[in-house]
Amino acid sequence: MANSTEEAKNQMLEAIGVHSVDRLFEQIPDEHLTRREFRLPAPLTSEVALKRHLLDVLGKNETCENNLNFLGGGVWQHHVPAICDEIWSRSEFLTSVWGTPSSDLGRNQAWFEYASQLGELVGMDFVGLPVYSWGAAVGHAFRMAARMTGRTRVLVPALMDPQRLDVARTYCGFPEQEGHLEMVAVAYDPATGRLDLADLDGKLDRETAAVYFENPSYLGVIEDQAAAVCRMARRRGAEAIVGVDPISLGVIAPPSDYGADIAVGTTQPLGIHMNGGGGVGGFIATRDEERYAREYPTLQVSLTDTIVEGERAFGLTLFQQSSYGSREEGKDWTGNSVYLWAIANAAYMSVLGPTGFEELGRAVLRRSHYAARRIAEIPSVSVEWPTGFFKEFVVRYDETGLSAAQVGARLRAKGIFGGKDLSGDFPGLGQSALYCVTEVHTRGDIDRLAGALEEAVCA
Amino acid sequence: MNNGLRKYHAAVWDEPLVMEMGAPGRRGMLFPDAEPELESLAGDAGGLVPEGMRREKAADLPELSEPEVLRHYLHLSQETLGMMGISLFGTCTMKYNPRIAESITRLPFVADTHPDQDIETLQGTLEVIHGLDEMLRDLTGMDRFVFQPGGGADAAFLHATVTRAYHQAAGALSQRRKIITTAQAHPCNPATAAAAGFDVITLPLESEGYASVEALRSVVSERTAALMVNNPDDIGIYNPHIEEWVDIVHEAGGLCFYDHANFNGVMGRVRARELGFDACMMMLHKTFGAPKAGGGPAVGAYGCVSELAPYLTTPVVVKKEGGYTVESSGAARTTQVREYLGNIPVIVKAYSWLRAMGAEGVKEAADLSLLANNYMETRLLEIPGITKGLPHLDEYRMEMTRYSLGELTEETGVTTVDVQNRMVDYGVDAYWMSHEPWFIPEPFTPEAGEMWSIEDLDYWIDVIAAICDEARTNPEIVKTAPHNQPIHRLEGSGLDDPERWATTWRAYRRKHGSGAAAAASEG
Numbered sequence: 001m002a003n004s005t006e007e008a009k010n011q012m013l014e015a016i017g018v019h020s021v022d023r024l025f026e027q028i029p030d031e032h033l034t035r036r037e038f039r040l041p042a043p044l045t046s047e048v049a050l051k052r053h054l055l056d057v058l059g060k061n062e063t064c065e066n067n068l069n070f071l072g073g074g075v076w077q078h079h080v081p082a083i084c085d086e087i088w089s090r091s092e093f094l095t096s097v098w099g100t101p102s103s104d105l106g107r108n109q110a111w112f113e114y115a116s117q118l119g120e121l122v123g124m125d126f127v128g129l130p131v132y133s134w135g136a137a138v139g140h141a142f143r144m145a146a147r148m149t150g151r152t153r154v155l156v157p158a159l160m161d162p163q164r165l166d167v168a169r170t171y172c173g174f175p176e177q178e179g180h181l182e183m184v185a186v187a188y189d190p191a192t193g194r195l196d197l198a199d200l201d202g203k204l205d206r207e208t209a210a211v212y213f214e215n216p217s218y219l220g221v222i223e224d225q226a227a228a229v230c231r232m233a234r235r236r237g238a239e240a241i242v243g244v245d246p247i248s249l250g251v252i253a254p255p256s257d258y259g260a261d262i263a264v265g266t267t268q269p270l271g272i273h274m275n276g277g278g279g280v281g282g283f284i285a286t287r288d289e290e291r292y293a294r295e296y297p298t299l300q301v302s303l304t305d306t307i308v309e310g311e312r313a314f315g316l317t318l319f320q321q322s323s324y325g326s327r328e329e330g331k332d333w334t335g336n337s338v339y340l341w342a343i344a345n346a347a348y349m350s351v352l353g354p355t356g357f358e359e360l361g362r363a364v365l366r367r368s369h370y371a372a373r374r375i376a377e378i379p380s381v382s383v384e385w386p387t388g389f390f391k392e393f394v395v396r397y398d399e400t401g402l403s404a405a406q407v408g409a410r411l412r413a414k415g416i417f418g419g420k421d422l423s424g425d426f427p428g429l430g431q432s433a434l435y436c437v438t439e440v441h442t443r444g445d446i447d448r449l450a451g452a453l454e455e456a457v458c459a
Numbered sequence: 460m461n462n463g464l465r466k467y468h469a470a471v472w473d474e475p476l477v478m479e480m481g482a483p484g485r486r487g488m489l490f491p492d493a494e495p496e497l498e499s500l501a502g503d504a505g506g507l508v509p510e511g512m513r514r515e516k517a518a519d520l521p522e523l524s525e526p527e528v529l530r531h532y533l534h535l536s537q538e539t540l541g542m543m544g545i546s547l548f549g550t551c552t553m554k555y556n557p558r559i560a561e562s563i564t565r566l567p568f569v570a571d572t573h574p575d576q577d578i579e580t581l582q583g584t585l586e587v588i589h590g591l592d593e594m595l596r597d598l599t600g601m602d603r604f605v606f607q608p609g610g611g612a613d614a615a616f617l618h619a620t621v622t623r624a625y626h627q628a629a630g631a632l633s634q635r636r637k638i639i640t641t642a643q644a645h646p647c648n649p650a651t652a653a654a655a656g657f658d659v660i661t662l663p664l665e666s667e668g669y670a671s672v673e674a675l676r677s678v679v680s681e682r683t684a685a686l687m688v689n690n691p692d693d694i695g696i697y698n699p700h701i702e703e704w705v706d707i708v709h710e711a712g713g714l715c716f717y718d719h720a721n722f723n724g725v726m727g728r729v730r731a732r733e734l735g736f737d738a739c740m741m742m743l744h745k746t747f748g749a750p751k752a753g754g755g756p757a758v759g760a761y762g763c764v765s766e767l768a769p770y771l772t773t774p775v776v777v778k779k780e781g782g783y784t785v786e787s788s789g790a791a792r793t794t795q796v797r798e799y800l801g802n803i804p805v806i807v808k809a810y811s812w813l814r815a816m817g818a819e820g821v822k823e824a825a826d827l828s829l830l831a832n833n834y835m836e837t838r839l840l841e842i843p844g845i846t847k848g849l850p851h852l853d854e855y856r857m858e859m860t861r862y863s864l865g866e867l868t869e870e871t872g873v874t875t876v877d878v879q880n881r882m883v884d885y886g887v888d889a890y891w892m893s894h895e896p897w898f899i900p901e902p903f904t905p906e907a908g909e910m911w912s913i914e915d916l917d918y919w920i921d922v923i924a925a926i927c928d929e930a931r932t933n934p935e936i937v938k939t940a941p942h943n944q945p946i947h948r949l950e951g952s953g954l955d956d957p958e959r960w961a962t963t964w965r966a967y968r969r970k971h972g973s974g975a976a977a978a979a980s981e982g
Binding site for chain 1: 469474476477478481485486487488489490491492494496497498500501502504505507508509510511512513514515517518519520521522523525528529531532533534535536537538539540541542543546548551553556557559560561563564565566567568569570571572573574575576577580581582583584586587590594597598600609610611612613615616620623627632633636646647649650651652653654655656659661691696697699701702725727728729730733734742744750751752753754755756757792793794795796797798799800801802803804805806807811813814815816817818819820821823824826827829830831833834836837838854855856857879880883888889891894895909910911912913915939941944945946947948949950951953954955957959960961962963964965966967969
């Protein structure tokens with residue numbers, strides 16, 4: 001702290017005309033001042049000591065770099081191009097505050113490029129700046145749909161990440177409250193893992209504000225009835241909301257192709273490290289129609305002009321409907337989110353390009369399907385839905401006589417993070433785990449997993 | 460410029476949009492199948508996607524090589540002022556972001572960990588979370604902190620949802636529908652209260668600089684769910700009756716939330732729990748040394764008393780024999796504001812900052828914040844045209860002061876927006892004017908914090924003084940500012956016009972036609 005020298009303090013005290021800094025706290029009544037002796041650890045005043053401490057503590061973590069990782073479920077290990085880290089960690093971006101459209105032109109342009117490229121991937125032309133997470137995006141989308149339709153019920157897939165569902169539910173409130181949204185689960189077809197359309201049909205009614213489904217689903221299945229789901233929703237006057245994994249959109253049809261009204265999802269796979277779950281971010285995208293645009297809770301930048309003809313700028317559009325503009329009269333609320341990641345996302349999308357996304361998608365499909373086949377060959381282990389998925393699939397251990405936790409522990413002993421244990425969240429799937437395979441996995445990695453899994457269950 | 464200030468001009472790259480760059484067939488990142496046998500083993504990749512669900516037309520993304528992408532974004536970074544200059548952006552507490560924490564959090568044991576890893580493989584992360592929890596408990600007196608909220612506003616939302624769950628459990632939610640806040644509280648407080656389903660009562664500013672105890676009493680009732688307030692506020696006023704406020708709300712059965720967005724001036728001196736609050740929030744980005752990053756990733760650390768702990772978002776980290784583990788409670792299903800444990804890198808940065816500062820350092824930082832603010836005030840008020848917001852309140856302000864340029868505007872026509880646009884011509888980050896509502900005409904709110912040197916503060920003041928001088932001698936240069944930035948002032952008339960707004964390039968091309976786009980890029 002530059003002004004911690006006695007000279008600096010005295011210079012400021014003198015200019016102010018007081019003898020002691022305590023005098024400056026005069027507004028705080030004496031009885032509000034704490035008498036406590038704080039117990040914070042003694043300060044690590046040198047960078048060398050601080051670094052050593054942080055390395056010692058954080059070094060207790062195991063990582064997905066020095067283990068073979070197959071965990072996914074909404075936070076996925078994809079390759080992070082080195083330039084993504086180089087770009088977001090530039091001090092100008094890292095420390096940017098708020099600025100003006102002129103002084104922070106570059107950052108605002110990068111935000112516009114994020115929204116524009118994401119819009120190309122999902123086939124939508126109105127995209128807000130990111131929200132906290134996928135779950136938050138779902139929650140906001142539900143509230144947008146409820147305001148647009150004046151209805152009070154939302155349908156969600158029965159097979160959804162329980163935490164993501166909890167976040168969405170948090171945005172829906174309690175029945176005792178005005179404006180509460182009732183959440184109703186739509187069953188799945190156990191044979192395919194896809195939505196049960198008959199059940200959906202029975203639950204869609206005049207109170208349904210939105211139908212939410214995911215593509216691929218939480219458990220990896222590509223929802224090939226997507227067009228039918230959207231059609232059914234629209235026919236009953238409900239909004240069709242789809243949650244997508246944007247990295248799949250090089251090979252999987254964009255939401256606009258099958259008639260979704262609102263696309264949401266996570267931004268993490270687009271060049272952001274998993275960060276122990278700290279890498280997540282959410283997006284909301286729709287057609288550029290006033291009906292949708294005027295319900296966005298987010299900030300967003302629009303390409304616009306300056307006072308000099310022909311000169312481009314980027315300004316906040318529809319600011320007045322945000323909580324900054326209208327406090328409790330605004331649409332939900334907004335605040336600091338994950339705008340820095342949006343810059344890394346922009347760099348990611350532009351360094352991949354259309355062919356990169358397609359190539360990446362194909363590489364993922366091949367590896368994940370190879371993995372599913374290898375695992376299905378293991379005696380007493382089966383793959384629940386062995387085709388029609390993108391990068392994740394469910395492996396069942398029931399016939400091994402082992403719990404998913406036991407299998408996981410045995411794999412861990414071999415330096416492998418096996419699939420995510422689903423037995424607690426989805427008892428209907430027995431002892432099972434969700435495996436994620438991406439472009440970072442080699443055939444050798446997959447063979448090693450299969451060998452280790454076979455040993456684990458046959459031991 | 461002959462005012463003794465440094466020469467400055469921002470980088471101008473006239474950078475096209477990335478979507479306008481590149482050439483067909485150019486590649487930046489390859490994912491070749493190094494193992495072609497995978498195809499024969501797994502089948503044709505295209506055929507692995509169910510029919511009807513395959514992408515037919517490639518996404519219209521740019522086609523660029525890696526160096527082009529890097530240079531493009533480096534150019535954009537150079538066209539971003541950030542904290543390359545001096546930023547005394549009030550209400551946000553802009554301070555240095557130690558690069559040691561930046562470099563540590565980019566290492567695999569933070570960056571390349573998965574949240575669902577077995578708890579035994581995340582002991583380092585859990586130790587940091589628990590350690591930060593304990594340090595924040597010490598600073599505030601709360602019993603438990605969680606870090607899931609993705610920003611200060613999200614922590615306010617968490618409080619609103621915890622309030623909801625608490626009263627719902629007591630069967631009182633249909634009765635307790637009101638959340639009380641003040642006009643000086645950050646907009647996120649009323650906004651999140653409303654989003655959580657509450658009616659909002661906003662107490663107006665009164666002549667003492669805060670709403671009166673009587674005003675509070677007149678709205679508190681058995682329908683009160685909670686109080687959500689900042690103290691001090693952004694004008695620099697500390698409400699000395701806050702303990703009485705808390706008592707009044709508690710007596711009526713409501714909860715009290717201390718939005719500690721303005722923690723920098725009271726840290727080490729005031730503990731939220733000792734004032735009676737049930738919960739509080741601090742921003743780990745900004746106040747605790749993690750970067751603002753243009754708007755996150757961020758963390759609003761939310762702390763509460765044990766009575767509210769059952770309603771917290773989950774999982775929470777707890778100490779166990781020989782290490783740490785996580786616990787979840789069922790009640791959290793209506794207060795889960797974000798997935799997983801929080802923005803881990805931001806948590807590590809805040810932990811690192813507190814370990815470097817220690818208790819004495821934190822207290823000294825608060826001291827320096829008030830010293831710097833009041834030092835600035837003595838100089839700023841010497842500049843003709845600048846007055847102090849609520850000038851009749853003459854006690855020393857806390858870590859920031861809100862000022863008015865109303866007199867300057869009356870005299871010269873130069874507004875606070877003009878001054879803001881002119882500041883950046885001197886390489887100084889634009890100030891924050893005021894959150895809504897504006898109480899003070901032509902407001903601006905600098906916050907010095909503990910990090911900026913006296914020379915930085917003096918330079919910032921010199922810039923404001925020079926601009927106020929220009930407002931009298933050459934007002935046009937201020938009204939048409941900026942002049943030393945990559946682009947001129949925004950012409951924002953189309954921003955709220957559905958025929959003209961465009962948040963994506965595809966929307967822009969549709970609305971403005973390719974001719975307009977070409978003209979713009981040539982301009």
